[in-house]
Each structure stands twice: as structure tokens, then as C-alpha cells.
Amino acid sequence: MPTKRRRVALIDGCRTPFVKAGTVYMDMTAPDMARVATSELMQRMALDPEVIDTSIFGVVIPDIVAPNLGREVVLRAGLSRKTESWTVNKACASSNQAITSGADLIARGLADVVLAGGAEAMSQAPILWSRPISKALMKASKARSPLQALACFKKVRLGNLAPVPPAIAEAFTGLSMGQSCEKMARENGISREDQDQIALKSHQNAAAAIADGRMAQDVVPVYPPPRYNPCVEEDNNVRKDANIESLAKLRPVFNKKFGTLTAGNSSPLTDGASAVILMSEEKAKALGYKPLGFLKSYAYAALDPFDQLLQGPAYAIPQALERAKAKLSDIELVEMHEAFAAQVLSNIQALESASFAKEKLGKSKPVGTIDRDRLNVMGGSIAIGHPFGATGARLCMQLLREMQRRDLNLGLVSVCAAGAIGSALIWERE
Secondary structure, eight states, rough: OSSSSSOOOEEEEEEEEEEEEEEEETTTTTTHHHHHHHHHHHHTOOOOGOOEEEEEEEEEBBBBOOOOHHHHHHTTTTTTTTTTEEEEBBTHHHHHHHHHHHHHHHHHSSEEEEEEEEEEEEEGGOOBBBBBHHHHHHHHHSSSSHHHHHHTTOOOOOOGSSOOOOOOOOOTTTTHHHHHHHHHHHTOOOHHHHHHHHHHHHHHHHHHHTTTGGGGGOOOOOOTTTTSSBBBEEEEEEEETTOOOHHTTTBBSSSTTTTTOEEEEEEBBBBOOOOOOOEEHHHHHHHHHOOSSSEEEEEEEEOOTSTTTTTTHHHHHHHHHHHOOOGGGGEEEEOOSBHHHHHHHHHHHHOOOHHHHOOOOOOOOOOOOOOGGGBTTTOOOHHHOOOTTHHEEEEEEEHHHHHHHTTOOEEEEEEEEETTTEEEEEEEOO
16 A cells, blocks of 8 residues: 555546436436446446446435445446445435545555446435335235235225325425525525526526537437437436526425525436546556546535535535645636525625634635636536436536636535535646
């Protein structure tokens, strides 16, 4: 094992189109989508599967019959079956965690090449039975006769037959993500108009990136089963004709009377997968690959879920900057996950706030200002969509690809996540 931490490069990445849950990927599981992204990435790079040491993938709602997504990718995408593999769940920051976990292995000399990424199949979210039904089914499975099995259901009532629908809510607080973000918007004075402007910019930037071909560099066409037709070639949530008037007409979703969060300024439930290849700088040179960029630093933070649930990035970003020996003003491009426009605005506000810096971070000065013209320049999660396990890897490859096009050196990725977690990754090209 080397005594000095090695430099970690992101060589390349690709993803499936991100699509609204319940649409064209209805019959695809998370392993199905992750296989597509990984297989395409391996072919694009002409990478020998035998050189991959580890596969790490993130997923928030795992496939019940194939829960270890990292291992399923190895088996389904034609990698060596001897490749060590595992799965992480850090809510919306899951593929960020997959990337930084892989980077740590490489930095410590425990791996040379790591496949990392994530996937989410919201269309395949499991529907649960009520507890009385579940208990009766468990007992019935052990019955020795049909009559014994039937007797197990004698205490079941008609109301118990209703399935329990999936809910995107905090188990600890009982609030949905949207309800928590409504609370943030109210406490931070975030207006509906400002939220809609963020949403509009997200759609406009994504539409422009699709039109000029930039987005296509990251995206692999998908032929979804069972008919494998038509081919899905681009994200299907992007509103190419978005305008502020239409966004303003949408009604609040999470607080119908006083709320400001709508379907238009919130990210939609989404299916999709992303994959990237990480290497040590030495291995990349030996194999003849030119990296997109290098991981300079990263940080994760957590706070009280009853406070500002989605303000984790405002805590993680200063840590990552400090570890990179950089200031926010040094960052030339930013990819900030758009769970909700109000969450983006709340984090930007906190970073600019002297009182937040003093009271929450123990700093004498604000962290700094994010230039809106350098924020989510190819669109964000509101437009592109947000498959929980896959978004972090999308942000990293999208950031580095655009940094390369603009010949920039330092970029930032940040993600808020359920459980009041925040992540920040700083990437450099030189």
C-alpha cells in the first residue's frame, strides 16, 4: 500500500436518458438500466473488463429480488465474475457516495480501477401489504393444508386488504420532502417567483444542451422492453417550450393553500441510471486514457432533520473547500442538485449569509456567492429528472464535460439528501 494518497481520476461516464416514472421504462428494473449504462461505457472506452477491481453502485429503493446492484451490474454487463462489488444507499447522494468510496480505495492503493454509479427504478417501487395481511401470509406459507392456510386469514378485515402505497417521506419526522422544503421556503423567505425562475432556467439550459448536442455526449440510447421500440434517446421531462407564465399557473402541491412548491419547480419522480470509471492517475497513463478530471476533495455533512432538511450542502461545501484549500470564488462551474428550486435558493442564501456563517459554521465571513450564470449550465434535476441513486454520477460527468468544453479548471458538485445529509465534491482538470 502506498504511503502517499494517490490522485484519483474520473476517466469517462455515460447514462441512460432520465425519464418520468411510469412512462417508457415501466418494465425496466434498476439492474436493467445500470447494465445498459455500464455496457455502453465499457464499449465507448474499449476497456478490458478484467482491469476493473471493484463495482460500487448506489440505489435508494433496491430491486427486491436483486438488491445488490453493484454485483448485478458485474454479472449482467459482462464484467469478470471475480470483480468485488457492493451497493450503497445515501438517499439522493448515493452515487456521490459510490464515487467517493471508490476514490478512497484508489487513493489508498487498494484498487486501480473502479466502476461507480447508480440507478433508480421508481416505476418498480414495491407496493407493500398492511401488517395484518403480511402476518397472515407468513403464517399461511407454513400451513400444512389449504384449510390451515385459510384459517390464518380469519382475523383479517376488509380494510386490511388495501395496499400501502410508496411514500417519499422522512421516517423520522413523518414529513415528505416537499413538506420539509415548504418549511424551508417559508423560514428563509424564498418567493414563488424566484423558485419559478430557477425552474425556467433549468428547462431552458437543458433544452439548449439537447439542441446543440452537448447532452447527447453523456447519454446512451435505450430500447426498453418488452417491445424494444421506440428507442429512447433523450430525457423526457425537459420542457423545451417552458415559460414563466405557464409555471406561474401551476398550483402548489405540498401545501395547497399557502404553499409555493409546485410540480413545475420541483424535480419529478424519475427512472434512470448512470455509470463512471475511476482510475488512479498512474493507471490511466499506463492504459492510455486522458481523464476528464481529478477529485480534489469532498465532504459530507448532516444536520437535524427537524431543522432545514435539505440545507446539507451549505454545511458540506465549506468543508470541501477547506480541504481543497480553495474559496468559493475559485470555483468556475457549479452543479447543484435541484430537488426543489426552494432548496437551491435556500442553500445559495445560506452560503451568502454572514449570520449563517457565524451561527452555524463558526466562521467570521460568509462562504461566498455562486454566480448564477455558472450554475447548472446544462440544466438541473428539475428539468432533467432525478433518479435518486443516479443523479450524483450525472452531475459529476456533466460538470467535467462542460469544464472541458469551456477550458475551466475547478468545479463543484453538491447534493442534498433525505435524512438531512449534504455532499460536496470538488473536481479539478489539472
